[in-house]
Amino acid sequence: MNHSNLLDEDYKIKRLEELQDTIGAMILQPQFPCVGAKSALAHDNLKTMVAHRLDSNWDDLAIHRQLLAWAKEYGECTEGFRSLAVIFEGPEDLSEVDFEKLMWERIQSIADKDAWLGQSYDDRVSADPKDPNFSLSFGGEAFFVIGLHPHASRPARRFSQPTLIFNLHDQFERLRDQGRYEKMRDTILDRDRKLAGDVNPMLAKHGESSEARQYSGRQVDDDWQCPFQDRRTT
Helix, strand or coil, X not given: CCXXXXXXXXXXHHHHHHHHHHHHHHHHCCXXXXXXXXXXXXXXXXXXXXXXXXXXXXXXXXXXXXXXXXXXXXXHCCCCCCEEEEXXXXXXXXXXXXXXXXXXXXXXXXXXXXXXXXXXXXXXXXCCCCCCCECEEECCEEEEEEEEECCCCCHHHECCCCEEEEEXXXXXXXXXXXXXXXXXXHXXXXXXXXXXXXXXXXXXXXXXXXXXXXXXXXXXXXXXCCCCCCHHHC
8 A cells, every 4th residue: 555545534534433423422412313313323323434426426335335235234243223424525515405315316326236246135124115015125124214414404404415324214114023123212302302393294104104205304295205216026
């Protein structure tokens, strides 16, 4: 490795540490509503990855590799909440509509790689984004996504960089089986109402509507169409 590559690696390490500290500080704020994220951070189960730009496919393969590893690790050890935060270096001036468009471009690209590699779709969820049982699938494990960016209308979704947080779906199914999910959901809703002044209208109860409507954080109307289509359904 030459000297310039060493400098690049040093920068990447420092940048990762900086952004880890930044997102950790946001989650640790007393008013931050998501208690699941607080649990993941407290148990050192929030993994952070820095990617190039949300409008670039430069790191899509690397993101997919991380998701496969994350799914495998979850299958071997299911203790505590686990989330993978992919923080992009830009663009930082996106409107909510632009962020949503680029978010789905990245999700589509990463899902295409999962299909190309022959990974099975988690059969506990639907691949149809119109289905109330929809969820993404990487490495045979269902995920849902929380989008963050500087210009989000919901305070809980505002972060200095465009960010996609991939959450394992099964951990919330386990909470439902234990009768703990509704209590956690009510806590998050109450905390979000105190932070924003109202309850997020996109947070429907499980099974009422597709979770795809919640990913970007933008309030969408009943006519909204998700641009995602998994190759394994065609």
